[in-house]
Amino acid sequence: MNGKNHLAEMESLFLALADKTRLRLLNLIRENEICVCFFTEVLGESQPKISRHLAYMRNAGIVSARREGKWMNYKIEFPENTFAAKLFGDTLDWLKAQDDMREDYRKLMQVCCAVEVPVTIARAPTPNTFAQPNMNHSVKEELDIFLL
Numbered sequence: 001m002n003g004k005n006h007l008a009e010m011e012s013l014f015l016a017l018a019d020k021t022r023l024r025l026l027n028l029i030r031e032n033e034i035c036v037c038f039f040t041e042v043l044g045e046s047q048p049k050i051s052r053h054l055a056y057m058r059n060a061g062i063v064s065a066r067r068e069g070k071w072m073n074y075k076i077e078f079p080e081n082t083f084a085a086k087l088f089g090d091t092l093d094w095l096k097a098q099d100d101m102r103e104d105y106r107k108l109m110q111v112c113c114a115v116e117v118p119v120t121i122a123r124a125p126t127p128n129t130f131a132q133p134n135m136n137h138s139v140k141e142e143l144d145i146f147l148l
Contacts, residue, residue: 006081009061013084016060017091021045022053026076027095028108029063033075042107062088 016022024043028034039050054074057063066073076092078085095101 009079009081009084012060013062013079013088016057016062017088019053019056021049022057023091023095024101024104025050025053025057025074026062026092027098027101027104029074029076030092030096033066033073034108035068035071035073037071038108038111041111042104 017026021043025039028039028042036047036050036054039045039054040047043050051072054063054065058065058074061079062077063074064077066075079088096105
C-alpha cells in the first residue's frame with residue numbers, strides 16, 4: 001500500500017474518533033459484541049442516530065456488524081496498519097480509564113443484567129461479557145418466558 005492510502009486510512013480513523021458519541025460507542029463495545037438496542041438504552045439517544053454513528057465507524061473499518069435475527073450486533077475491528085492499530089488501541093485504553101466512560105459501561109452492565117428490562121431490549125442477545133454462564137437452562141427459559 002502506498003503512502004497516500006496510509007494517509008487516507010489515518011484520516012478516516014481520526015475522523016471516526018472525532019465525535020463524542022462515537023467514542024462512547026467504542027467504549028461500550030471495547031470488550032464484546034453488543035446489540036445496537038443496548039446503545040440506545042445506555043446513551044439515551046435515538047436508534048437512527050446511533051445507527052448513523054455505527055455506519056460511519058463501519059465505513060472507517062473500526063467496527064463490524066453481524067445480524068442475529070432482527071438484532072444488529074457490533075464489535076471492534078482493529079486497523080491493519082500497525083500505527084493506526086496502536087493509536088486505536090491506545091484510544092480504547094484511554095477511554096477505559098475515563099470516569100464518564102466507566103459510568104457508561106456501568107450503565108451497560110446494569111441494563112444487560114437487569115431482571116426487568118425495557119421492551120425494546122427484552123429479547124435482545126445479552127453480550128457474552130454479561131451473560132450468566134452458570135444459569136441452568138430451565139431457569140433461563142422461565143426468565144425468557146417472563147420477559148415476553
